[in-house]
Amino acid sequence: MKKESRCIICGKETDGLEVKPDYVIGAMRWFKRNITHNEKNYRLVVCKEDYPKYKKARDSYNSKTISYVIIGVIFAALLIITGRSLGAAAAGIGIIILMYLLSLLSYMPGLKVDSKKAKAGKTGA
Numbered sequence: 001m002k003k004e005s006r007c008i009i010c011g012k013e014t015d016g017l018e019v020k021p022d023y024v025i026g027a028m029r030w031f032k033r034n035i036t037h038n039e040k041n042y043r044l045v046v047c048k049e050d051y052p053k054y055k056k057a058r059d060s061y062n063s064k065t066i067s068y069v070i071i072g073v074i075f076a077a078l079l080i081i082t083g084r085s086l087g088a089a090a091a092g093i094g095i096i097i098l099m100y101l102l103s104l105l106s107y108m109p110g111l112k113v114d115s116k117k118a119k120a121g122k123t124g125a
Contacts, residue, residue, distance in 0.1 A: 003043040009050035016045035018112045025109055046111060058108040065103040072099030
């Protein structure tokens with residue numbers, strides 16, 4: 001039995017590039033299966049029409065993740081330098097984790113890319 005495909009951008013039933021499952025999608029599926037008991041178990045894709053919108057959102061998520069973690073590391077370093085204690089180090093690690101979690105507010109999953117097709121596309125073959 002083939003799973004129903006849904007675009008993560010427009011929500012329509014369509015075919016497209018498949019989304020790569022990761023820990024965020026796994027956590028959402030676990031929550032829907034065990035807590036809400038409302039798991040649809042769709043095959044998540046990005047349709048051709050929505051790919052430019054997806055690409056923009058994915059690039060934004062990647063840059064925000066990097067920026068937020070860098071800001072967290074800077075704050076943690078300042079806290080550790082000024083605090084000079086084990087508590088300051090723990091708080092610094094907490095700040096880094098918090099900043100990473102904040103970057104997940106703009107989460108956009110990656111796509112499964114066939115390595116043979118990706119290499120062929122890069123070489124122009």
